[in-house]
Amino acid sequence: MSEIKRRDPRKEWIARNRLHPQHLEVLAELGQGAASEWMGPNGVLRRNPHAIGFIGPNGIKRIDRSGAQQGVAGAGAATSTVVQKPLVEIDEPAFSVLVVPDMAGGRLSGHDRDLLGLARRLADADPEDQGAVVAVIFGPHKETSFGEAGIDRLLHLDSPDVAGYAPEARLGALAVVEQAWAPRHWLLPDSKLGGGEMGRRLAARLGERPATGVWQVEADTEVPSGWRCTARGAAESVDIQRPLPRVALALAECAEPVSETRHAAVELALPQPLPSMLSRIEDLGQVPVDPSGVALSEAEFILSAGNGVKDWEGFHHAAEVLGATEGASRVAVDDGFMARDRQVGATGTWVTARVYVAVGISGAIQHLQGIQTCEKVVAINMDPGCDMIKRADLAVIGDSARILEALVSLVEQAREEKRDAA
Amino acid sequence: MQPDTTMTPALEVTVLVSIGRHPVTGRARRADQDARGVELARSLADAEVSLLHAGELAEASEPALRGYLGMGFSELSLLEQPEGADVLPALAETLDAAMPQLVITGERAERGEGSGLLPYLLAERLGWPLVSGLAAVESVENGVATLLQALPRGQRRRLKVRLPAIVTVDGAAPAPRQSAYGPARRGTFETIAGPVSRDEAWAEWQVQPARKRPKRLKIVKAASARDRFKAAAAKAEGGGGQVLTDVTPEQGAEAILKLLREEEVLR
Numbered sequence A: 001m002s003e004i005k006r007r008d009p010r011k012e013w014i015a016r017n018r019l020h021p022q023h024l025e026v027l028a029e030l031g032q033g034a035a036s037e038w039m040g041p042n043g044v045l046r047r048n049p050h051a052i053g054f055i056g057p058n059g060i061k062r063i064d065r066s067g068a069q070q071g072v073a074g075a076g077a078a079t080s081t082v083v084q085k086p087l088v089e090i091d092e093p094a095f096s097v098l099v100v101p102d103m104a105g106g107r108l109s110g111h112d113r114d115l116l117g118l119a120r121r122l123a124d125a126d127p128e129d130q131g132a133v134v135a136v137i138f139g140p141h142k143e144t145s146f147g148e149a150g151i152d153r154l155l156h157l158d159s160p161d162v163a164g165y166a167p168e169a170r171l172g173a174l175a176v177v178e179q180a181w182a183p184r185h186w187l188l189p190d191s192k193l194g195g196g197e198m199g200r201r202l203a204a205r206l207g208e209r210p211a212t213g214v215w216q217v218e219a220d221t222e223v224p225s226g227w228r229c230t231a232r233g234a235a236e237s238v239d240i241q242r243p244l245p246r247v248a249l250a251l252a253e254c255a256e257p258v259s260e261t262r263h264a265a266v267e268l269a270l271p272q273p274l275p276s277m278l279s280r281i282e283d284l285g286q287v288p289v290d291p292s293g294v295a296l297s298e299a300e301f302i303l304s305a306g307n308g309v310k311d312w313e314g315f316h317h318a319a320e321v322l323g324a325t326e327g328a329s330r331v332a333v334d335d336g337f338m339a340r341d342r343q344v345g346a347t348g349t350w351v352t353a354r355v356y357v358a359v360g361i362s363g364a365i366q367h368l369q370g371i372q373t374c375e376k377v378v379a380i381n382m383d384p385g386c387d388m389i390k391r392a393d394l395a396v397i398g399d400s401a402r403i404l405e406a407l408v409s410l411v412e413q414a415r416e417e418k419r420d421a422a
Numbered sequence B: 001m002q003p004d005t006t007m008t009p010a011l012e013v014t015v016l017v018s019i020g021r022h023p024v025t026g027r028a029r030r031a032d033q034d035a036r037g038v039e040l041a042r043s044l045a046d047a048e049v050s051l052l053h054a055g056e057l058a059e060a061s062e063p064a065l066r067g068y069l070g071m072g073f074s075e076l077s078l079l080e081q082p083e084g085a086d087v088l089p090a091l092a093e094t095l096d097a098a099m100p101q102l103v104i105t106g107e108r109a110e111r112g113e114g115s116g117l118l119p120y121l122l123a124e125r126l127g128w129p130l131v132s133g134l135a136a137v138e139s140v141e142n143g144v145a146t147l148l149q150a151l152p153r154g155q156r157r158r159l160k161v162r163l164p165a166i167v168t169v170d171g172a173a174p175a176p177r178q179s180a181y182g183p184a185r186r187g188t189f190e191t192i193a194g195p196v197s198r199d200e201a202w203a204e205w206q207v208q209p210a211r212k213r214p215k216r217l218k219i220v221k222a223a224s225a226r227d228r229f230k231a232a233a234a235k236a237e238g239g240g241g242q243v244l245t246d247v248t249p250e251q252g253a254e255a256i257l258k259l260l261r262e263e264e265v266l267r
Helices: A009-016 A023-030 A110-124 A167-181 A195-206 A312-322 A330-334 A365-370 A387-391 A400-421 B032-042 B062-069 B088-098 B118-126 B181-186 B200-204 B225-233 B249-263
Strands: A037-039 A045-047 A096-099 A132-138 A153-157 A185-189 A211-219 A227-233 A238-243 A247-250 A266-268 A281-287 A301-305 A325-328 A355-359 A376-381 A394-397 B011-016 B019-021 B028-030 B047-055 B075-080 B102-106 B130-141 B144-150 B156-162 B165-169 B188-193 B206-209 B242-244
Touching: A009 A023, A096 A110, A096 A167, A110 A132, A110 A185, A110 A211, A110 A247, A132 A167, A167 A195, A185 A195, A195 A211, A195 A247, A195 B118, A195 B130, A301 A312, A312 A325, A312 A400, A325 A330, A355 B249, A365 A387, A376 A387, A376 A400, A376 B249, A387 A394, A394 B249, A400 B249, B011 B032, B011 B088, B019 B032, B019 B062, B028 B032, B028 B062, B032 B047, B032 B062, B032 B102, B032 B130, B032 B165, B047 B062, B047 B088, B062 B075, B062 B181, B075 B088, B088 B118, B102 B118, B118 B130, B118 B165, B130 B156, B156 B165, B242 B249
Parallel strands: A096 A132, A096 A185, A132 A153, A153 A266, A185 A247, A211 A247, A301 A325, A301 A355, A355 A376, A376 A394, A394 B242, B011 B047, B011 B102, B047 B075, B075 B188, B102 B165, B130 B165
Antiparallel strands: A037 A045, A211 A227, A227 A238, A238 B206, A281 B156, B019 B028, B130 B144, B144 B156
16 A cells, blocks of 8 residues: 555545534544543543544444554554564664574574574663674575564675585684674574584684573673573583573573564674685585485474375375375374374374475364474365465465376476486 | 405594483483494494593493493593593593594583583594584595484485594484493403593582473563453464465466475475
8 A cells, every 4th residue: 555645535524524424433534533531630541431432334333442443543553554663773882792593494493583582681681781682694594584583783694615514614704703793792502403513613612611501591790791591411410500601502492582672683794704714524415315214203394194185195106206204184094094103283293394285184273283383384175264274374275186296297397307407 | 354454554433432321210321322423433344443431430330331341342441530520631632642533422421511512622622623413424435534414303414524533423323232241341441541630610510400491481462452362362373374276286286386495395
């Protein structure tokens, strides 16, 4: 909708005409209705209950308490339904908190957001002397909400030598960052996705003794850094309480993610080019693994079958061609088409797949619970009204056997073309 | 018949072993990842494997160390270090003197701080490359090892690293063989003296049994009662997904393929 305000002479005329049957409604719409609340002369809030609400289509007075349609809300409010969070800009930060998120799959993960929440706590502790949260990310990404996650400055390093698995080149880049900004804190996720490894390498390079497995950080004025942390140690069997060191590797849910503010996420650039170094570790790329050998709970890509699948040969073939791990709903398992260990849902396995393709599954609540943490859900189903379609990011209504067949032929065709080109 | 070792010198491998902790009983045992590391070293062709432990030989920990000997070793080098010492200088000195081609360790210790830093500090100190989270060693040729690294979600990555190197072993590596009782009894400990440095910082920290972590609650930040009610009563929804009705199977398949490509799950 365009932002230009258009006058409606007829409405203006109704607003002037007190005796018109739509007078109150139009007044409310134009935002000129009588004020329903005001401050009295003695500082007491006064209310006029007659001024609230509007006359509905059947001539009955309606009151909408959602706040969306209040008569006094003003006419302009209807256009901006998306509430913008307040933008926080820190121009002259007193110090910086460096965060190196994992960016698994090119996006900020839940773990990364928790870590950024922790970074915000460290940066915003003293409102007089606020710090900036700087995030360093490597390689291409698909993230669009850096500001919402609480990042003030963003350093995006996208040169080919830090792409892929290049721990030594990335470590060199982080050493340059350390020299350039001398951050007060370094925060990294203690995860298997690369953050744990990078953090330990960085700590070894900087000569700092990091805290690993940090899950709680609290302010403490007795220690020099002003913060204490609780960290897991000894195979998760002990808690270690210690002052927060400069480098910390934090577990997931170490803090609440940022939800109330937006930040600027200004792009930064390195003051000097990256040092070129000879890498002693050569990345030969990922190795194809047998998808059926991957445990269902940690599979990345699941093709799941339900009651709507009739052509089981075609389904298994599709899973093989797509390289997906097979899953099933309870009905498919009970009917003996799939093994019990393939069942997805509350009674089976809770899956964490990035992409979950549900073929002929209507979406019982137990099944939807099992796929709660999946990022992208694709549904192929005959029934456009089922619950799985409501959950899905992409739903295709149609015959599942034919759609899978078409998908398989498309993938095979694409592979053929690639082979011919190579 | 002995294999002809004059053509290719044997690959010298040192496995750093530690004393583990049984997750349920808390008793001393072979550390899981270290035992996997020993198994990995055992599976290498023409490798001369030696075991190295830094610590003291106490009555409680001896069966755990003998567990490693029972995997087919006649001796284990014991770098004598008292309880609560920083073993890094002594280990670095010993490895620098022995110059093995490949050092294999577990990712994290099961006792003490268990920060998983030791391999990184050793690598930094010795100036060797380090590869973490190994699932298998595929081959070692001309001083270059081809390794298979375990990634989350059951994925694998192939890497090439120039030796000498330090590698850490992931839980995805092959399971260790059972420890044989006889060889474990017969094996001997060869003690080496090393410099002792106290770990001052560790002594200052408070250590207590792990508390259960609080579960995160779903907090609904809504201004009005109506919004809070809507949030509490809402069913799980993807938030406005795209629904394709009345499309041919080919068009539907194309839309799905596009999403799969965007998510990079197709290989």
